[in-house]
Amino acid sequence: MVEELSEFSAGEFQTFTELFLADTTLQILVAILGGGLLFIAIIYHHFGKLWDRQEFSYTKPHVSGVVRSALLGLFLIGLVTVCNALIQPEISPQSMAVANPDAISKFVKVLNTINILVVAFTVAKLMPIVLNKAEKTKLEKEDFEKWKEMKGFADDEDNLFYKIFKWIPPKTHPEDMTKEEFEKNLQTKDGINFLENYRTSKGVTIGSYEKLVEYPFGEWKKAERKKYQKYLNNCLSGNNETGRKLALGAKPQEIYPIDTWREEKRLRGYDPIIPAAKPAGHAELQQELVPKTAKQILPVGIIVASVIGVVGWWGVDLFVLATATGGLALGVGLALKETLENYFAYILIRKDKVFVEGDRIQLASGYNGIVHRITPRVTYIRHALNESLAIIPTRQLVTAEIINYTKEIEFVPAIVDVGVSYLNDPKQVASILVKIGKRALIEVKDSKGNHVSVQKRCPYLDQNKPSCGCDKNIHVDIEQPTVRFNKFNDSSLDFSIWVYVRSYGAQFKMKSTMRLIMYEEFKKYDIRIPWPIRTVYQGDEKREEKEIAERETNRKQVVDEFGIGDLSRGEGD
Numbered sequence: 307m308v309e310e311l312s313e314f315s316a317g318e319f320q321t322f323t324e325l326f327l328a329d330t331t332l333q334i335l336v337a338i339l340g341g342g343l344l345f346i347a348i349i350y351h352h353f354g355k356l357w358d359r360q361e362f363s364y365t366k367p368h369v370s371g372v373v374r375s376a377l378l379g380l381f382l383i384g385l386v387t388v389c390n391a392l393i394q395p396e397i398s399p400q401s402m403a404v405a406n407p408d409a410i411s412k413f414v415k416v417l418n419t420i421n422i423l424v425v426a427f428t429v430a431k432l433m434p435i436v437l438n439k440a441e442k443t444k445l446e447k448e449d450f451e452k453w454k455e456m457k458g459f460a461d462d463e464d465n466l467f468y469k470i471f472k473w474i475p476p477k478t479h480p481e482d483m484t485k486e487e488f489e490k491n492l493q494t495k496d497g498i499n500f501l502e503n504y505r506t507s508k509g510v511t512i513g514s515y516e517k518l519v520e521y522p523f524g525e526w527k528k529a530e531r532k533k534y535q536k537y538l539n540n541c542l543s544g545n546n547e548t549g550r551k552l553a554l555g556a557k558p559q560e561i562y563p564i565d566t567w568r569e570e571k572r573l574r575g576y577d578p579i580i581p582a583a584k585p586a587g588h589a590e591l592q593q594e595l596v597p598k599t600a601k602q603i604l605p606v607g608i609i610v611a612s613v614i615g616v617v618g619w620w621g622v623d624l625f626v627l628a629t630a631t632g633g634l635a636l637g638v639g640l641a642l643k644e645t646l647e648n649y650f651a652y653i654l655i656r657k658d659k660v661f662v663e664g665d666r667i668q669l670a671s672g673y674n675g676i677v678h679r680i681t682p683r684v685t686y687i688r689h690a691l692n693e694s695l696a697i698i699p700t701r702q703l704v705t706a707e708i709i710n711y712t713k714e715i716e717f718v719p720a721i722v723d724v725g726v727s728y729l730n731d732p733k734q735v736a737s738i739l740v741k742i743g744k745r746a747l748i749e750v751k752d753s754k755g756n757h758v759s760v761q762k763r764c765p766y767l768d769q770n771k772p773s774c775g776c777d778k779n780i781h782v783d784i785e786q787p788t789v790r791f792n793k794f795n796d797s798s799l800d801f802s803i804w805v806y807v808r809s810y811g812a813q814f815k816m817k818s819t820m821r822l823i824m825y826e827e828f829k830k831y832d833i834r835i836p837w838p839i840r841t842v843y844q845g846d847e848k849r850e851e852k853e854i855a856e857r858e859t860n861r862k863q864v865v866d867e868f869g870i871g872d873l874s875r876g877e878g879d
Contacts, residue, residue, distance in 0.1 A: 336416075339385070339416075339417075339420075342385040343382075343385065346378075346381045346382060346385060349381070350377075350378055350381065353377075354374065355555070357370070357374055358554070358555035359553075359554045359555035360554070360555075361538070361554060363554075363555075363563070364538060364554060364561065364563045364564060365531070365534070365535070365538070365564055366564075367563050367564065367565055368435055368438065368439040368442070371435040372432060372435055372436075375428060375431035375432050375435065376428065376432070378427075378428065378431070379424055379425070379427070379428030379431075382420070382424040382427075383421060383424055383425075419616050422612060422615075422616055423609075423612060423613070423616065426608055426609055426611075426612030427609065429608055430605035430606075430608040430609050431605065433605055433608065434605060442565055442568075445568070445572075446527070446568070447523070449530075449568065449571075449572065449576075450522075450523050450526050450527075452576065453467075453526060453576070454467075454471070454515075455778070456576070456772070456775075457772055459571075459576045459578075460576070460577055460578055461533055461577075461578035462529065463529070463532075466526075466529055469518065469519075469525075470517065470518055470519055470522045470525050470526065471515040471516065471517055471518060471522065472515065472516045472517075472518055473498070473502045473513055473514075473515055473516075474513055474514050474515065474516050475492060475498070475501055475512075475513045476512050476513050476514075480504070480506050480512050481506065482506050483504075488501070500767075501513065503766075503767045503771070503772055503773065504767065505762075505763050505764075505767060505773075505777065530568075531564075534564050534567055537562075537567065537579055537581055538561065540581040541560070541561045541581045541582060542554070542561075545581070546580075546581035546582035547580060547581065547582045547583055548582045552581075552582060560582070562579070567579055575754065577754075644699070644701070645683065647701040648682055648683050648684070648699055648700045648701045649682040649683075649700075650701075651700045651701040651703065651704040652680065652681070652682040652683075652700045654704055655680060655700065655703065655704065656680070659713075660703075660704075660708070660710070661677050661680075661708065661710050661712075661713065662677065662680075663677050663678065663679060663680065664676065664677060664712070665677045665710055665711075665712040665713060666710070666711040666712050666809070666810040666811070667687065667708050667709060667710050667711065667712075668708070668709040668711070669687070669696075669698075669706060669707075669708060670706050670707040670708070673687065673689075673696050674689075675687040675688050675689045675696060676688050678695070680700065681700065682700065683699070683700060684697050684698060684699055684700060685697075685698050685699075685700050685703055711809075711810040712809075712810070717760040717806045717807060717808055717809070718806070718807060718809070718810050718813055719804045719805070719806050719807075719813070720759075720804070720805050720806070720807050720812075720813035720814075720816035720817050720820070721802055721803070721804050721817075722802065722803050722817055722820050722821060722824065723792070723800065723801070723802045724739075724800075724801055724802070724803075724824065724835065725795055725797070725798025725799065725800045725801070725835060725836065726798060726799050726801065726828075726833055726834060726835060726836070727798065727799070727833075727834040727835070727836045728798070728799060728836075729834065729847075729850055729851060729854055730799070730833050730834060730854065731861070732791055732799055732801075733865060733870050734831075734833075734861040734862070734864065734865060735799070735801060735833055736789045736791065736801065736870040736871060737861070737864045737865040737868050737869065737870050737871075738827055738828070738831055738833060738861070738864055738868075739787070739789045739801060739803045739824075739871075740787055740789055740868045740869065740870065740871045741827060741864060741867075741868045742787070742803065742820060742823050742824050742827050743786065743787020743788075743789070743803050743804075743805050743820070743871075744787060744868070745823050745827075746759065746787070746805055746816060746819060746820045746823060747759045747761055747765070747786070747787070747805065748765045749819070749823070750815065750816050750819045750820075752812070752815075755774065756774040756775060756776065757774055757776040758776075758807050758808060758812045758815055758816050759776060759786070759805055759806060759807050759808070759816065760776055760777075760784065760786075760806045760807065760808055761776050761777055761786070762777055762784075763777055764776050764777045776808065784806055785871075786804065786805050786806055787803055787804065787805050787871065788803070788804035788805075788871065789801060789802070789803050789804075789870070789871040790802045790803075790804070797836045797837070798835070798836050803820065805820065831857060831860060831861055831864070832853070832854060832856075832857050834854075
C-alpha cells in the first residue's frame with residue numbers, strides 16, 4: 307500500500323499547476339475565468355430572487371425551474387466561449403513565439419473540462435424537475451379520477467361535471483327495481499338523478515357516462531388552473547382573510563404555488579382553498595416536512611460520475627486513487643454504519659410503502675399513533691390525542707412488528723359492550739340493539755356531514771343526494787350492525803354491538819353516540835341495565851315481570867320490523 311501511494315500519479319493536474327505558476331498569460335486567463343464565474347454567481351443570485359417574485363414561477367413552477375436551470379448553464383457556457391475567443395490570438399502562428407503553446411493547450415483543456423461539468427451540473431439540476439413533474443402529473447390524474455367519482459368538487463363553477471360528462475341510463479332495469487318503477491324514474495329530472503346515484507344491493511352503480519368533450523382531462527385541468535388563478539388574484543389584490551396584498555416570493559412564503567395548492571386541496575378532501583387562510587410560512591413549512599426521496603440522489607450521482615470521468619481524462623490513475631482512498635472509505639463506512647442502515651431502511655419503507663405519512667400504526671411496544679414524518683435518519687410518530695411524539699430510528703421499523711390500521715383496509719369496528727337484566731328477553735334486546743346500530747349508521751356524521759360508518763349504500767342516495775363516500779372502497783363483505791350475545795354474567799346478559807367506521811379515530815365518536823342512542827332506546831322500551839350487585843328478591847321479581855310485560859307488544863313490533871340481525875346464525879354460516 308505504501309509503495310502504491312508513493313507511485314500515485316496526479317496526471318496532467320500537476321503539469322498544469324507547474325505551467326500556471328510559470329506562465330503569466332495562463333495566470334491572466336485563469337483570473338478572467340475566475341472573475342467571470344464570480345460575476346455570474348452574483349448575477350444569477352439576484353436573478354433568482356427576481357424570478358421567484360414572478361407570477362410565472364407560481365402558475366408554472368416546473369417550466370420556471372427548467373428555464374432557470376437552463377439559463378445558469380447558458381451563462382456558464384457563454385463564459386467559457388468568451389474565454390475561448392480570448393485565447394485564439396494566443397494560439398495563432400504569429401503569437402506562438404511569445405506564448406507558451408503547452409500552457410495554452412492545457413488551459414483549453416480546462417475550459418473543456420468546465421464545459422463538461424457545466425453540462426453535467428445542468429442535467430443534474432433538470433433531472434429532479436423532470437421527475438417531479440412526472441410525479442405531479444400522476445397525482446393530477448388521480449385528482450381527476452377523484453373528481454369524476456365525486457361528480458365534481460365543491461368549488462366547481464357552472465356545473466362543470468355535467469358540461470364534460472353526460473349520464474346514460476341502462477337499457478334494462480336493475481334487479482333490485484321493478485321495470486315500472488325504473489321507467490317512471492326515467493320520466494322526470496329528479497328520477498333520473500335518483501337513478502344516476504342509485505346503487506344495487508351489491509353496491510354497484512348503474513348506467514354509464516358519455517364524454518361531451520374530446521379531451522375531458524384537459525378541460526378539467528383548465529378549470530382547475532382557472533380556480534388557482536382566482537385564488538392567486540385574491541391573494542395579490544388583498545381580497546383575502548388578512549385584508550392586505552400578499553407578496554410573491556416573500557419569506558416566509560405567504561402564497562401557495564400551484565403544486566402546494568393542489569396538495570392542500572387533497573389534504574382537505576378537495577374543499578376550496580381560502581386565500582391567506584393559513585398563517586404565514588405554512589406552505590414553506592409543509593415543503594420542509596416533505597422527506598427527501600431517492601430521486602434526489604440522482605443529481606449527486608450524475609455530478610460524481612462526471613467528476614470521476616474528468617479526473618480520468620486528466621490522466622489520474624483511478625485504480626490507484628481508489629486503492630488510496632479505500633481505507634478512508636472503509637473507516638467512514640464503519641463510522642456511518644447506523645446512518646447507512648437508517649437510510650437504506652428509509653428507501654425500503656418508501657419503495658414497499660409499508661406505511662406513509664398519515665397512516666395510523668401501532669408499534670410492538672404498544673405505542674399507537676399517526677406517522678407524522680419519515681426521514682432517512684428517524685421517523686416521527688404523533689400520538690393520536692397529541693399527548694406525545696415518538697422519535698424512532700428508521701432502521702428499527704423495518705424489522706419491527708407493526709400493525710397498520712390504514713393500509714389496504716381502512717375501516718375498523720366500533721364495539722360497544724352492554725349488560726341487560728335477566729328479566730329482559732334476549733331476542734328483544736338484540737332487535738333493539740339492531741335498531742340502535744341502524745340509527746347510528748344514518749345519524750353519526752363528521753363535521754363535513756359525511757357518515758362516519760362504512761356501509762354498502764350511502765343513506766344520502768335514498769334522499770336523492772350524492773353519496774358522501776361512506777360506500778366507497780369496500781373490499782370485503784360486511785354485515786352491520788352486528789349484534790353478539792356474549793355470555794351469561796353474574797348479574798346481566800352481556801351483549802355487544804359492532805359498527806364499522808371509516809378510520810381508527812372515528813370509532814370513538816361512533817361509540818360515544820351509540821351509547822347516547824342506546825340509553826334513549828333502552829329507556830323507551832324499558833330495557834334495564836342491572837347494578838353490579840347481587841339482588842335478593844322478596845316479591846319484587848313478579849312486580850318487575852309485570853312492569854316489563856306492559857311493553858311486550860312494543861318490543862315484539864321492533865323484532866318484527868328489525869329482526870334480530872345475525873344473532874340466530876352461527877359463526878360459520
